[in-house]
Amino acid sequence: MASEGGTLTSSEYISHHLTNLTFGKLSEGTTRYDGSVVGEGGTWTFAHGTEAADMGFWAINVDTMGWSIVLGVLFLWLFSKVAKTATSGVPGSTQNFVETIIEFVDENVKGIFHHKNPMIAPLSLTIFVWIFLMNTMDLIPVDWIPFIASEMGISYMKVVPTTDVNATAGMALSVFALIIYYSIKQKGLGGFLAELSFQPLGKWMLPFNLFLELVGLLAKPISLALRLFGNMYAGEMIFILIALLPFWAQWVLSVPWAIFHILVITLQAFIFMVLTIVYMAMAYDHH
Template structure:
């Protein structure tokens, strides 16, 4: 697909452009047909492919785990039940070692984050031309299948976690306690402006670091797959297979890091001091 009339820059640009729906200043409401149109649609445009794949994978996760939960047996478990139980035990071990408070939300939240992000990241292992080619045959101009290579998706998840951090910080410490923590820590009341600056920067850094870490690593991995796809066919297999094997570690590690940091931040929100 990178040969013929399509240049390398056009090929890369095409694979990095989302299927965007929004209002264009000149062409009105509709789907963007070029990367430039997608950029010009502005903030309120929606990346349809990101929503489609992220929600679809979320439904797959919910369906699979609920199916296993309804058919669970006390005897020798099947492969699927054994896999799900292993995941749950893995998440529970991490939660119990980090979060030392009582909150029934944390373990399910951590499990959802880990499995959902892992599924979205795993889409990066599908050859970069397969699904866009099928979409192109259906008249769909763009199709990015890895939701975590879209900063809107990773920032959305990070802001959701940030909202929970604020909610539980205020719930556990009270509004006065939360504001006092921002104003009087770590240097006391006489350094209130400096304390506020340090604490607010540290607070805002949490969602930004969560979103950018996941996005940056997955975007870079996707870019390498695209660059490999520009090479001659026989070289692609030599490079893509080792990179895909290594990338399995990356996609798992990024899901794990997002989960662990969420648990850590929620534990900090529950601390009295």
């Protein structure tokens, strides 16, 4: 790819592919990359890099949000279409594929979650398929979509939502909110607080118990978010480094890595789903 001043250097190329297209408000007096200074009252605009960092909390990574929504809609459309056209006879290939995924998820839920909650199976299915689709974007050659975007005047475009820690943290915090909600719903506020305070060493070790349990509780969303982000970010980085090599070397290395990466993207979606089921089961269990 080329910059305004010519071909990108290796470090510029890597930085470019790891930078999100961000929309937010630049504060008054901010100096932009083109040398212009933001006027009175600030301005809402697209930005990247240090400009995006100056936008603060309310900035949105448009590419991450956009691709997440597109893939979520694709998931809903496909499964809804199969559900509406399902036949009791010999299923077609698409129906067979969808039914296999649903049965796979259902077996995992039944094997781990031994309580009654009709939401757990749909939640697990959504998590597995949605994350799998987002991860699969990593198999698209790293320059294809960014090149198309650049031809449309969009300078930055990250296409793998799970390489953005904001996306993985958002999903992890949503699961964490459900853990807290169902823990309190099943055990009551007093029971939930007692579980944090009196386990595992009894009431006389309350401060130590509270420290241990809070660390374990907060580690759940952190581990969910960072495990998925770290694995996918590393995989994307390897694809980018391979893209810097000569053309013949790209084919020699990218094909084996892509084949191996199919296992990684599937495994990461599976791990996120299974841990969600486990954490929800723990929210129901009384210690």
